[in-house]
Amino acid sequence: MSEGENSDITPKNVPLDSVANSTSKKLARQLDFNAFGGAPVTAPLPEQQQPPPTLPPLPAAKLGKPESPKSKSRSNFETKDATPKKQKQCNCKHSRCLKLYCECFASGIYCDGCNCVNCFNNVDNEAARREAVEATLERNPNAFRPKIASSPHGREEVLILGKHNKGCHCKKSGCLKKYCECFQANILCSENCKCMDCKNFEGSEERQALFHGDQNNNMAYIQQAANAAITGAIGSSGYSSPPVSRKRKGSELWPSIKDPSVSKLGQQANPIRGPAAPSSSMSPVPVARVGPATVGPSKFMYRSLLADIIQPQHLKELCSILVLVSGQATKTLTEQKNLKDKHAEDQTETSLASSNQEQLPNQKEANVEKAMADDCSSATQTDKTSPENSSSDGADVPKGRPMSPGTLALMCDEQDTMFMNAAPSIGSMAHACNTSSQLPYGQGAKEIYAEQERIVLTKFRDFLNRVITMGEINETKCSSLARSELEIQKDPIINSTERASTEAAHQQGVGATSNGAANVVGNTTTSTSLFPCSLVSERASTEAAHQQGVGATSNGAANVVGNTTTSTSLVPSSLVSEKWEIKPKVEQ
């Protein structure tokens, strides 16, 4: 009876027609906290920012009400199939669902199918609702922001480690019941908490007992964690959906590999606080690491071996490079053709042409790569020339000469930012392309099409092969990683740096030794480069060295540099940099 009932206080000042098309009161999110990219929700969705009346239904999984852990209503998450079934339904009676008491409201979504009484948290009472939002924000500007600080912004990674921003204040629950927001969010209590008798810390016997106690229950939690990970319950700001931690179950089933030195510190105030806090509070094992070999004993869930290998930007970059290669092929072929024509003009026009033509394919690819290597090796020149030519990069090729449909398709998304970022040498290549003669349509174009496609497809095939290789490497490394993690767990002496590199490698699914970067090299030697070496190497050396942070000793950098000289790279440049990136853990 929630929605309908609105009479008493606020009139339905929102005309129904304004929401008419709103397919329904499909649970929709009024406050899209994530849309702000983590920015503070400083305004209660002023009119203009307010989602259109037709609030898009939230994906079930991301619905604000993450889950209703309500034991009775375990409905939200069917643990059997790991599919979030439906949003949680609140039962508010006195708050009109316009206070943070209401989970729906707190989550920034409309009540939909709830069991609330006198609900105003619906489109029919938008005005009242908005007012309430404003009031709430006035009281606490962060009211609708995630309570759990999590992974860095901007990344979609599945890091669910977190820390309650405000911390809990539990007194009696030991922070081991869902009364505790930290526990409910599946995070450890942190130094932010002011709880008493906290048992929700790393190494807590009670906590471990809880997780190890009932196997079924445990599995349910694992499943929930899986759900959280799969459904993206971990947004850029921690929770993608509900700002209120209440519903989320997430990550923490993973009794980490964390700092064994943080043991039970006592039963008094939050033991997490103090010096040990950082390591302990920050150490929760990211769900990202739930790979078979990555989690603690008895707690793991399936994770694709290819997970994290390919990121969206990698695909873009791949496309960029394919375009680049294609353009280069065009250029080379064109030049050759021109040369040939010229030659033919000057002399006889017979056999020479055909023989030239025949040798094109192979020779050309070699030329392409060579040319690109040259381009890349002279980056400074590229920089100088690129500005004026930036408008005529590979994407512009069609202007002067046709590109194959396949290439064009690849370029569809390319031309803006990514393109220029992806390949520093594009400018020079473009320059070369630009200066090359116009390609006559017809026979020449056909040949170029064919060649472009051949090269592009070849590169793409190589890329796929490399992905497969990565998967295989991950597979083989996982087991050893598991072993090493266990050893680390047992050996408190292993320093954090070492552990960090191990874990970083772990996340990458790459072999874990004390030198994560060394693994990169180890891997790289197993395969050849997908893209022109210089292209890969130059960026890889920079990015990898840069991103390895603390874990990247000169050793790591040297290894990457090794890539350049050996022109081996397991993956395209971006993949190199991204995949071997060492995450925050290392930085700390």
Next chain:
DNA sequence: GAGTTTGAAACT
């Protein structure tokens, strides 16, 4: 399902 406990949110 009713009643109790709990802790966050709201209020003073």
Next chain:
DNA sequence: CAGTTTCAAACTC
């Protein structure tokens, strides 16, 4: 800002 009240979820029986 501390103390109190209100509230709804979590929990128990």
